[in-house]
Amino acid sequence: MKKTIVIYGSSTGTCESIAEAIAKKLGVEAINVTDMTEETVKSHDNLILGTSTWGAGDMQDDWYDGVTVLKDAGLQGKTVAIFGCGDSESYSDTFCGGMHELYDACKEAGANIIGSVSTDGYTYDDSESVVDGKFVGLALDDVNEDDQTEGRIDAWLKEITPAL
Numbered sequence: 672m673k674k675t676i677v678i679y680g681s682s683t684g685t686c687e688s689i690a691e692a693i694a695k696k697l698g699v700e701a702i703n704v705t706d707m708t709e710e711t712v713k714s715h716d717n718l719i720l721g722t723s724t725w726g727a728g729d730m731q732d733d734w735y736d737g738v739t740v741l742k743d744a745g746l747q748g749k750t751v752a753i754f755g756c757g758d759s760e761s762y763s764d765t766f767c768g769g770m771h772e773l774y775d776a777c778k779e780a781g782a783n784i785i786g787s788v789s790t791d792g793y794t795y796d797d798s799e800s801v802v803d804g805k806f807v808g809l810a811l812d813d814v815n816e817d818d819q820t821e822g823r824i825d826a827w828l829k830e831i832t833p834a835l
Contacts, residue, residue: 673716680731728768753808
């Protein structure tokens with residue numbers, strides 16, 4: 672595996688704990704997006720980016736500055752995988768929508784984006800993070816479906832690890 676880092680934006684700690692679990696399973700570091708610099712981006716081949724979803728499907732607030740850092744650093748030649756946290760019951764119409772903003776920013780910055788996930792087995796009404804019938808990354812509802820979180824992470828990591 673090439674040099675990989677997990678970068679997350681978390682307001683309540685849920686996305687942080689998931690980022691740390693992913694990092695531990697991969698044997699890499701996890702950092703808060705507020706600690707990310709252009710050098711962080713440039714010095715890693717692979718970025719695993721995580722965001723919680725807020726408001727009307729928005730990414731976590733710290734990511735707005737983080738997206739600027741990603742764009743300024745440039746993502747050409749980088750492999751990016753995205754994961755998102757959401758609440759499929761209370762916010763069923765914007766479930767994990769924050770991932771889509773990260774996806775668009777990374778695509779625009781030239782990244783090779785991997786790790787789309789089938790919507791099968793998820794219960795929600797709508798999500799901007801569904802493109803061509805799949806989530807743009809790993810969608811997790813650790814509020815209502817915490818019993819599925821670890822299995823979903825493991826399946827996703829099994830899929831993306833060969834590309835890392």
